[in-house]
Amino acid sequence: MEHSRADGHRTDSMSRGRSAGVPADQATVRRSNLALVLRHVSTYGPCSRSAVAVATGLNKTTVTSLVSELQARGLVKETGPQHAGSVGRPSVALVLDGSRVGALGVEVNVDYIAAIASDLAGRVLIDRRIGFDAMGSGPERSLDELVRVIEKTIADLDRLGIALAGITVAIPGLIDTTTGTVVVAPNLGWHGVAVAERLSQADIRGDIPVTVNNDANLAALAEYTSGVAAGTSDLVYLTGEVGVGGGVIAGGRLLGGADGFAGEVGHVMVDPSGERCRCGRTGCWETKVGLAALVRMATPDRAYGTGPQVVRDPEERLAEIEQRRAEGDPRVDAAAEEVGRWLGTGAAMLVNLFNPRVIVLGGYFARLADRIIPAARQELSRLGMSEAVERCRFAASDLGFGAASRGAAGVVVERALSDPTTIAIRTAPAIGVIEGTPMARLPHSP
Structure with missing residues (x-):
C-alpha cells in the first residue's frame, strides 16, 4: 500500500518498514509510522485523528495508538474540539507540541560564538552570541569557549524544564560529517580538528547526540524552512x-x-x-x-x-x-x-x-x-x-548572523521528526504497543 507523507514525498510499505530484501520488524514499522503521523500533524495541524488516518492511509485504531505514544513523548497535544461544519460530535484537534523538548544549534565563526535553542515547534527559547577571536585563539581555546557556551545554554534549558534532544555545531569550513571533524577551515586556521570528539570529552551529558556541519549549508536549510x-x-x-x-x-x-x-x-x-x-x-x-x-x-x-x-x-x-x-x-x-x-x-x-x-x-x-x-x-x-x-x-x-545556528537547531528538530523514538517517554501512554501487542490503559506516572 502506498501512502502520502506530510512532507510531500511518497512512501510505500517497503520504504516505511524495511530496506530492500530485509523484512521489517514491528519496532521499525512503528517508528516509521510514528514519524508519518508526527509529520502530518506538524504540517497540517490542527487536525483530527480521523483526518490523520485518511491522509496517511493508516487505520484509526493504529492512529489512536500512535498519537497516544506521541503525546507520552511530549510531541503532540490536543487543542480542543475541531468544528468542521458538519452535523455530529466535533472531533478533538491535534497540534505539534514539543514545548518541553529542546534543540540546540551553535556556531563558531571568525569573531564570535553563537547559540540558538528552540523547542521542536521552532519557537526560539535562547538566542545568544559572544564576541570571540576564534581566528587568533586556535582550535583548543576556541573549543573550550564553545563548551562553556554549550554548558551555560544547557543549564538555562534545564531551569526551563527543557530536555535537550541534540546539538549541532556550525563551522565555516570543510566538514567530515560522519566523524564530526573539521577537515579544513581556512579563516579559522583549523586543520583536522575533531570537534565532535572534543565535545564528547567535555562535561556534557553523553546521551545528547552531537553533529557538526558547514555553516553555510545549515544557514541554507534555515532559509529554506523559515527564511525570506x-x-x-x-x-x-x-x-x-x-x-x-x-x-x-x-x-x-x-x-x-x-x-x-x-x-x-x-x-x-x-x-x-x-x-x-x-x-x-x-x-x-x-x-x-x-x-x-x-x-x-x-x-x-x-x-x-x-x-x-x-x-x-x-x-x-x-x-x-x-x-x-x-x-x-x-x-x-x-x-x-x-x-x-x-x-x-x-x-x-x-x-x-x-x-x-x-x-x-x-x-x-x-x-x-x-x-x-x-x-x-x-x-x-x-x-x-x-x-x-x-x-x-x-x-x-x-535571519541576520544567526542563520547558521538557527539551521543547526533545525537539524536536531528534523532528526526528532524523522524518528520520534529518540525523544524519551515522559508519561505512560494511555494506549500503546509493546512488541506489536496493544497494551491496556496505564496509570500516569506520578
Whole structure:
C-alpha cells in the first residue's frame, strides 16, 4: 500500500518498514509510522485523528495508538474540539507540541560564538552570541569557549524544564560529517580538528547526540524552512561573513556533494591578479566580497589586522560602518557598490551552474542590501545566461548572523521528526504497543 507523507514525498510499505530484501520488524514499522503521523500533524495541524488516518492511509485504531505514544513523548497535544461544519460530535484537534523538548544549534565563526535553542515547534527559547577571536585563539581555546557556551545554554534549558534532544555545531569550513571533524577551515586556521570528539570529552551529558556541519549549508536549510525564500525548491544562500560560503538547495534538497564539501564558493578564483587568500590561493571570491574586504575599503583605519587586537562582533563593525554612512562618508557606499559588483560576478557563475530562483544574501550583505543588490544585479545581468538570470532574483535574508545556528537547531528538530523514538517517554501512554501487542490503559506516572 502506498501512502502520502506530510512532507510531500511518497512512501510505500517497503520504504516505511524495511530496506530492500530485509523484512521489517514491528519496532521499525512503528517508528516509521510514528514519524508519518508526527509529520502530518506538524504540517497540517490542527487536525483530527480521523483526518490523520485518511491522509496517511493508516487505520484509526493504529492512529489512536500512535498519537497516544506521541503525546507520552511530549510531541503532540490536543487543542480542543475541531468544528468542521458538519452535523455530529466535533472531533478533538491535534497540534505539534514539543514545548518541553529542546534543540540546540551553535556556531563558531571568525569573531564570535553563537547559540540558538528552540523547542521542536521552532519557537526560539535562547538566542545568544559572544564576541570571540576564534581566528587568533586556535582550535583548543576556541573549543573550550564553545563548551562553556554549550554548558551555560544547557543549564538555562534545564531551569526551563527543557530536555535537550541534540546539538549541532556550525563551522565555516570543510566538514567530515560522519566523524564530526573539521577537515579544513581556512579563516579559522583549523586543520583536522575533531570537534565532535572534543565535545564528547567535555562535561556534557553523553546521551545528547552531537553533529557538526558547514555553516553555510545549515544557514541554507534555515532559509529554506523559515527564511525570506522559504519553500523555494532551488535557491543559493551566501553568507556575508569574513569568509564567504554558499549553501545550495536543489530540488528541495541540500546539495552536499560526494564528500559533503559542496558550497565552498568563497574559494572560487575570480581575480587571478588579486590578493592572497587565507586558503593559500590567489584571487578567491571572498577576498573581494568578504566582510574583511568591506571593512578594509569602508573603514581602512579599523581594518582586520590593524591596530589593537580587540575582539569585535560583526554587528559592532556594521554599526560603525552604518554610522559613518549616516555621517556622509562616501567610502561606505563606494565600498558596498564594489562588493556588489564582485558579488554579481560570482553570482553569475552560480546561476549558470545551479539555475536557482533566488540568491539569498545573508550576514552583512543583507544589512547593506540597498547598495549591494543593485550593483550585483547589474553585473549578474551582464555576465549570466539571460534566460536563467531573468528568472532569478536576489533577496536579503532577515535571519541576520544567526542563520547558521538557527539551521543547526533545525537539524536536531528534523532528526526528532524523522524518528520520534529518540525523544524519551515522559508519561505512560494511555494506549500503546509493546512488541506489536496493544497494551491496556496505564496509570500516569506520578
